[in-house]
Amino acid sequence: MPKQRSTRDLSLIRRLIRSGKRNETLFIATGLAALALAVLTFLALFIDMLIDGSPRLTAEFFSNYASRKAEKAGILAAWVGTFTVMLVTAAVAVPLGVMSGIYLEEYAPKNRFTDLIEININNLAGVPSIVYGLLALGMFVHTFGMGASVATAGLTLALLILPVVIVATRESIRAIPGSIREAAYALGATRWQTVQHHVLPYSMPGILTGVIIGLSRAIGETAPIVIIGAVTFIAFLPGSPVQSAPPFISFDWLSAPFTAMPIQIFNWTSRPDAAFQANASAAALVLVAMTVVMNGLAIWLRYRLRRNIKW
Amino acid sequence: MSCKLRFSALIGVLALAGCQQDGTDQTAAPPAAAMSTIQIDGSSTVFPITEAVAEEYQAQPGAARVTVGVSGTGGGFKKFCRGESDISNASRPIQKSEMAACAENGVEYFELPVAFDALTVVIHPDNDFAQAMSVDELKTLWQPAAQGEVMRWNQVNPAWPDEPISLYGAGADSGTFDYFTEAVVGKAKSSRGDFTASEDDNVLVQGISGDVNAIGYFGYAYYAENTDKLRAVAIANGADQEAVYPSPKAVIDGTYQPLSRPMFIYVSKASFARPEVKAFIDFYFDNIAVLAEETKNVPLPAAAYDQVRQHLVDGRVGTVFKGEPATAITIEELLARDAGL
Structure with a gap:
């Protein structure tokens, strides 16, 4: 049995x-x-x-302006436009987003008001990009009279990715054990010293990931920059930021008209002449490469920063 | 670590400075602030012509800077009447509401016809029965009442086979849609809705070339680039008239009706007072005949361009269409109206 x-x-x-x-x-x-x-x-x-x-990926393709002749057409205005716009976007979205995230996580009291802000930020991350374009058209272009400039596009895309950066910052700050903060306070550190010396460096890898996800989204956006009035054909570049005469630095490039890679790609795919399809593919490759480089940079930075964290 | 980080940031800034410098050297133009920019916006149909002119114009030494945007004829007029652009590309005449908006903001304008387009009805190359169609047959097929009803070729013409029809057409926001419905159905934007609509004409080309039972319409340039994949339909304006294939010649002699449509640029009078805008417009009309043909559009006769340019000399502003659509109009009729401005 x-x-x-x-x-x-x-x-x-x-x-x-x-x-x-x-x-x-x-x-x-x-x-x-x-x-x-x-x-x-x-x-x-x-x-x-x-x-x-x-x-089509020749040196001339990068140094030529758009043209009605497919073999002469290049992406100079488009890649410089995308590059400068992304620069403005990063310069605005990163400090604003990271500081908002730190404040909400480390300083803000937990009450109904901050809960409301949190819900709104999460909602904003899901708002269609064209809505940001319409907002920017009314605010930056018409009310502030900034025109369809590099600065307008940079600010628009910064607004677009701000929620992503804030949420990523908060998530990575939240992942830091409370004992680290307590240890810092125990040694007499102020709140800001704790944030500056411990919280921020330790959460940097996560923040960077969020920033790159945001920028990768922004670089491919077409709808909002078309709405604010980015041009399709342009055969000159924004002014140089460095000048030979005093004051040596110029911000004229911020107010310059521009075009961007996604607009150029779209314009080429919609042309009757089949030779432009090859140009569109080549430009799309460049856009993918730009995104890969950005992601690669983030991974490299994250790796370097993580090495310095010793708990 | 922080030192290295700072170093890489420095490299980034230098790289930016470098590329900016390279770019500026290439254009060899004075700094941006020293020169004004000629801003052009509007129709995607007129865009290729104006782009070609802008490209050639800026190849000259000392030429002003020109930007060309695409926001559709309507979107272009919105900006134009707010005074945000100097020149507006338009694939139809200015409408009443737009005239009012311009008047409200004190924007006066020159209306300059620049070329014609032959709106082309196309079928699959293997379709050998529908090579010629009358406007009435097109109306039978495209009018709103046909929706869900006219689904087979023999319903359009009893002589044709009992095969299904698949329809392809322009998206509802385009000037092409407005013109085709106005010319064929008799009322702008009045169309059946059960067809494959796209603002991107290449999508329509792909669809029609892969579907034996397809019929669709778009600008002549897209047909001219794809004659191996598509067949154009000859159009008879009335049942008793001879069907005419779309071609530059048929547009000029006025036989391709009612699907020949004029295209315009509107130039703000205030902008035209600026020497660089005047220089650009002069260049436009000096070269339009060649460039319109190169972009697969139909240029007006040389005498017509002279007549149009006389407007600028005489300072005659305003529109000859009084806000009405310009449907089924030949080049002669256009010029006759023009003379009466």
Whole structure:
């Protein structure tokens, strides 16, 4: 009798193990399929772009302005426009977003008002980008009279990614153990000293990730900058920020008209002449490369900063 | 660490400075503040012509800076009447509401026809029965009442086979949609809704070239670039008239009706007083004949351009269309109206 029972138990356990393993295999297969779907789609698109666009990636393609002749057309105005706009976006969104995040997490009292702000910030992250474009058109372009300039576009995209930066900052600050802060206070540090010497450096990797996710979103945005009135054809660059004559630094480039990579790509894909499709692919490759470089920079910085954290 | 970080930031700033410098050297133009920019906006249909002119104009030494945007004919007029642009591209004449907006802001303008486009009805190249259609047949197919009803070719013309029709057309925000519905159905924006609509004409080209039962319409340039994938339909303006294929020649001699449409630029009178704008407009009309043809549009006869330019000399502002659409108008009729301004 006892022997019989133990074999029955054993077969029950075996069955249990078998079904567990089966489920695991099933899960792995589903997960792999999901991953393959995403990766293969991207690969197919990327390889297609590479085949169409790579012959166009010459030095002239980067140093020529747009042209009605496909073989002469380049992306100079577009990449400089995207670069300068992203510079303004980062310069505005990063300090504002990080400081808001720190304040909300480290200083703000927990009450209904801050709860309301938190809900609103999370909601703002989901607002369609064209709404930011309309807001910017009314506020920056018409009310403030800033025109369709690099500064307007930079501010618009900064507003767009601000919620992402704030949320990322708060998440990474929250991940720092309370004991670190308590230790700092125990040694007589003020709140700001605690933030400056401990909280901020330790949360920097997470903040950077958030900033890069935001900027990667902003770099591909077309709708808001079209709404504020970015031009399609432009054959000059914003003024140089460095001058030979005093005061040596010029901010004229902020008020210059511009175009951006997504606008250039869209314009080329909608042309009747098929030769422009290759240009569009090449420009899209450059845009992907710009995003990859930005992400690579973030990963590198994160790695370097993490090395310095010793708890 | 912090030292290295600062160093990399410095490199970033230097790289920016470097690329800015390179760019400025290339244009070899004076600093931005010293020169004004000519701002152009408006129709995507007229964009290729104005872009070609702007490109050639800026290749000259000492030329002013020109930017060309695309926000549609309506969007362009909105900016133009607020005084935010100097020149507005338009694939239709200015409308009453836009005239009022311009008048309110004291914006006076010269209305300058620059070229014609032949709106082209296209089918799949394997379709050999619908090579010619009358405007009435097009109306039967495209009017709002046809929605869900006229779904097969033999319902349009009993001589045609009992095969399904798939329809492709311009998106509702485009001037092309406005013009086609006005010319074919008789009322702007009055169309059946069950067709594949796209603002991007290349999408329509792809769709029609891959569908034996397809029919659609768009600007002549898109047909001219894809003659191997598409077949143009000859249009008969009335059942008793001969069907005419779209071509630059048929537009000029006025036989391709009612789908020949004029395209305009509107120049603000205040902007025209600036020497660089005047120089640009002069350059525009000196080169338009060649550049319109190059961008697959139909230039007006040389005498017509002279007549249009006389407006600028005489300072005759305003529109000859009084806010009405310019449908089924030949070049001669356009000029006759023009003379009466």
